[in-house]
Amino acid sequence: MKRSLSSILTLLVMLGVILSACAPSAPTQAPVAPAxxxxxxxxxVEEQPAATEAPAMTEETITIGFTSSLTGAQEVSSKxxxxxxxxxxxxxxxxxxxKLSDGTVVxxxxxxxxxxxxxxxxxxxxxxxxxxxxxxxxxxxYSSGLAxxxxxxxxxxxxxxxxxxxxxxxxxxxxxxxxxxxxxPGSQYLLSTVDxxxxxxxxxxxxxxxxxxxxxxxxxxxxxPYLESEGFEVVLEEGYASETTxxxxxxxxxxxxxxxxxxxxxxxxxxxxxxxxxxxxxxxLKFVSLLVAPADSKFxxxxxxxxGISTSSQWELAATHTQExxxxxxxxxxxxxxxxxxxxxxxxxxxxxxYHVAGGYMTGLVLQxxxxxxxxxxxxxxxxxxxxxxxxxxxxxxxxxxxxxxHGLQIGHLxxxxxxxxxxxxxxxxxxxxxxxxxxxxxxxPVPAPE
Amino acid sequence: MQQIGLLLASLPDGILLGFxxxxxxxxxxxxxxxxxxxxxxxxxxxxxxxxxxxxxxTRLGLNPYAxxxxxxxxxxLLGILIYAVAVHRVINAPHLSSLLATFSVNMIxxxxxxxxxxxxxxxxxxxxxxxxxxxTTLLGTRLIAALVxxxxxxxxxxxxxxxxxxxxxxxxxxxxxxxELMGIPSTRILALSFGLGTMLAAVSGALIATFFPFSILAGxxxxxxxxVIGVLGGLGNPVGALFxxxxxxxxxxxxPAFMESSWVPVIEFGLFVIILxxxxxxxxxxxxx
Numbered sequence: 030m031k032r033s034l035s036s037i038l039t040l041l042v043m044l045g046v047i048l049s050a051c052a053p054s055a056p057t058q059a060p061v062a063p064a065x066x067x068x069x070x071x072x073x074v075e076e077q078p079a080a081t082e083a084p085a086m087t088e089e090t091i092t093i094g095f096t097s098s099l100t101g102a103q104e105v106s107s108k109x110x111x112x113x114x115x116x117x118x119x120x121x122x123x124x125x126x127x128k129l130s131d132g133t134v135v136x137x138x139x140x141x142x143x144x145x146x147x148x149x150x151x152x153x154x155x156x157x158x159x160x161x162x163x164x165x166x167x168x169x170x171y172s173s174g175l176a177x178x179x180x181x182x183x184x185x186x187x188x189x190x191x192x193x194x195x196x197x198x199x200x201x202x203x204x205x206x207x208x209x210x211x212x213x214p215g216s217q218y219l220l221s222t223v224d225x226x227x228x229x230x231x232x233x234x235x236x237x238x239x240x241x242x243x244x245x246x247x248x249x250x251x252x253x254p255y256l257e258s259e260g261f262e263v264v265l266e267e268g269y270a271s272e273t274t275x276x277x278x279x280x281x282x283x284x285x286x287x288x289x290x291x292x293x294x295x296x297x298x299x300x301x302x303x304x305x306x307x308x309x310x311x312x313x314l315k316f317v318s319l320l321v322a323p324a325d326s327k328f329x330x331x332x333x334x335x336x337g338i339s340t341s342s343q344w345e346l347a348a349t350h351t352q353e354x355x356x357x358x359x360x361x362x363x364x365x366x367x368x369x370x371x372x373x374x375x376x377x378x379x380x381x382x383x384y385h386v387a388g389g390y391m392t393g394l395v396l397q398x399x400x401x402x403x404x405x406x407x408x409x410x411x412x413x414x415x416x417x418x419x420x421x422x423x424x425x426x427x428x429x430x431x432x433x434x435x436h437g438l439q440i441g442h443l444x445x446x447x448x449x450x451x452x453x454x455x456x457x458x459x460x461x462x463x464x465x466x467x468x469x470x471x472x473x474x475p476v477p478a479p480e
Numbered sequence: 481m482q483q484i485g486l487l488l489a490s491l492p493d494g495i496l497l498g499f500x501x502x503x504x505x506x507x508x509x510x511x512x513x514x515x516x517x518x519x520x521x522x523x524x525x526x527x528x529x530x531x532x533x534x535x536x537x538t539r540l541g542l543n544p545y546a547x548x549x550x551x552x553x554x555x556x557l558l559g560i561l562i563y564a565v566a567v568h569r570v571i572n573a574p575h576l577s578s579l580l581a582t583f584s585v586n587m588i589x590x591x592x593x594x595x596x597x598x599x600x601x602x603x604x605x606x607x608x609x610x611x612x613x614x615x616t617t618l619l620g621t622r623l624i625a626a627l628v629x630x631x632x633x634x635x636x637x638x639x640x641x642x643x644x645x646x647x648x649x650x651x652x653x654x655x656x657x658x659x660e661l662m663g664i665p666s667t668r669i670l671a672l673s674f675g676l677g678t679m680l681a682a683v684s685g686a687l688i689a690t691f692f693p694f695s696i697l698a699g700x701x702x703x704x705x706x707x708v709i710g711v712l713g714g715l716g717n718p719v720g721a722l723f724x725x726x727x728x729x730x731x732x733x734x735x736p737a738f739m740e741s742s743w744v745p746v747i748e749f750g751l752f753v754i755i756l757x758x759x760x761x762x763x764x765x766x767x768x769x
Contacts, residue, residue, distance in 0.1 A: 040756070043518060043575070043579055099598075100594050100598065100599040101599055101697075102599075104598060104599050104600050105600045105601075146599075241742060267740055267741070268740065268742065269741055269742065270741070270742050270745075272701065273741070274692040274693060274694075274698070274701075275497070275692065275732070277490070277493045277497075277733075278490050278493070278494075278732065278733060278735075278736035278737070278741055279736065279741060281486055281489040281490050281493075281616055281736075281737075282486060282736060282737070284489070284616070285485055285486045285489065297601075298600075298601045298693065301601065301693070302601070302692070302693050305603070305693075309607075309610065309617075309619055310610070310616075310617045310619070311610065311612075311617050327600075330603070332605065
């Protein structure tokens with residue numbers, strides 16, 4: 030009797046240990062020794078001796094702090110964002126730094142850590158970045174969930190944080206004063222897709238199946254009222270856990286509901302798995318739009334399963350914004366063209382940039398513009414410059430909401446709809462299909478059924 | 481009515497998946513049953529099986545099912561190694577010691593795996609066809625995996641009950657001291673049992689890799705399911721583990737038909753707690769002390 034009781038107790042203790050160690054939000058099971066691993070990718074740029082031409086130039090190095098998800102669920106997209114940022118940083122430093130009117134030259138140094146895609150690590154590491162590493166400015170981690178955790182720390186310490194890869198609206202509605210969002214807010218992600226569907230197939234039956242996380246939920250919160258107002262029938266709405274690998278039951282539900290269009294997904298791992306299993310199970314949908322995953326350059330690994338899969342994109346090279354657009358809108362143009370950016374990225378990495386890369390690059394570019402406008406690295410002046418900013422770049426418009434209730438929300442930037450299609454050579458290419466004035470291909474609707 | 485249709489559509493999938501869950505659990509419950517050690521490195525070993533299949537498939541072009549044999553052999557040897565290095569010395573120590581020992585192995589494998597493979601998802605792009613069954617599509621990979629799982633269950637059962645080493649294993653399970661007195665080399669038998677357990681884990685990983693994406697962290701969820709199955713089916717009993725796996729697979733197929741799929745773990749673990757309270761020895765009986 031005593032023996033079985035102690036066995037049960039041992040079992041329960043053991044289970045408690047395992048469940049706490051294996052909690053889904055901390056995929057690396059590390060309550061044991063949270064050793065800080067300095068990311069091998071970035072290295073703080075050493076202060077270089079000032080150029081020999083102008084002895085009057087004083088050099089200053091500012092530290093930009095951020096965490097990246099080198100491991101865990103956000104790894105794929107986070108690495109893209111960081112590579113984009115690093116490209117900007119390298120370009121600025123190679124050009125000699127940001128030049129201010131008083132002769133100061135501002136060089137950029139980065140301080141970064143691996144947040145393991147875990148909120149707890151983000152909180153620890155951003156605190157460290159602020160208090161120990163004395164970061165001057167912060168950039169968010171990739172993903173709304175992690176960025177929300179980081180923004181709390183940034184706001185507590187009054188540090189400016191530029192967010193990329195963080196579309197969820199709610200993070201900017203907490204009465205903050207120091208957050209600046211680059212991505213179009215989540216609630217607007219799928220609105221232009223709905224506009225497109227209205228044109229293509231107003232009778233479509235919509236299934237909304239999304240990851241149960243901050244970002245995807247914010248997308249759906251904006252999507253549902255718009256679907257209703259446009260007269261679409263939503264036949265299924267369901268959320269799934271972030272770690273889901275078996276989409277079989279959900280796909281059965283979608284098929285059973287009679288849906289012809291699927292809108293949803295979440296991030297890269299679940300989105301790519303979802304797309305793959307939709308294809309394997311011959312779900313037979315006319316149109317599928319998934320968040321994030323189809324926008325990544327890894328997506329073609331799915332082969333034929335990728336054909337016809339669409340996504341809402343923050344930026345596509347094929348539809349990159351131009352100075353002409355800026356002039357037409359009466360906004361000042363800033364930064365490189367999309368082609369220049371893509372060429373530099375391809376030279377550095379051998380790959381074409383995706384919107385995650387562009388977002389990372391823009392965090393630096395926007396900061397650079399703010400420092401130039403403020404003519405100083407003083408945080409208060411830079412903040413004022415960010416709040417006054419209303420520019421147009423290859424990435425699109427940049428303008429931040431400055432009302433106290435929704436400070437930092439991005440209000441200048443629009444999204445496009447992209448879809449994977451086979452080009453004439455039979456290669457999988459991501460085409461822009463909406464809006465019509467920037468599209469470089471017609472939408473593939475309905476998506477061809479797998480043989 | 482829609483729900484009945486959905487139920488029927490999800491049942492075959494659930495059953496097929498359940499066989500594989502059962503196979504995964506068998507590895508854990510065998511070790512647990514034989515030597516009262518909970519192998520916390522069960523998850524990563526499943527993941528290593530997944531990677532084994534992946535590399536054999538992509539580098540050597542080896543059919544994943546043919547690749548099961550090398551994966552099984554390496555799984556067996558790895559288990560014997562882990563036993564010799566980490567478990568043997570703490571086999572007679574209080575539970576916590578063996579728990580910590582296998583947990584450490586778990587962390588080592590995950591650490592090395594993360595460094596070697598990163599945590600981005602991997603896929604074995606192997607298609608074995610599919611066929612329609614009513615309104616659902618059954619995948620060839622799942623069917624074959626279920627068949628392989630049944631084969632391994634049968635093989636394990638025969639091994640345990642019809643061969644001499646199997647008999648030794650059952651003797652050591654029953655009463656280690658008595659077995660030693662009878663001249664059974666208990667250390668070697670324990671090592672073999674551990675190796676068999678890890679072999680089953682690796683093979684189940686290899687099968688899972690043919691239909692789900694994975695990373696070095698992917699084994700964790702199957703490890704948790706294995707605990708539930710272990711309790712459901714009773715320890716050390718391969719048929720019990722298979723049954724437990726089927727129950728779990730069925731739940732995962734049925735529950736989403738009636739409620740959001742996020743309820744599945746709630747009900748799975750709720751069942752776990754209930755069984756622990758009502759019948760801690762499992763539905764298929766206890767291992768004897």
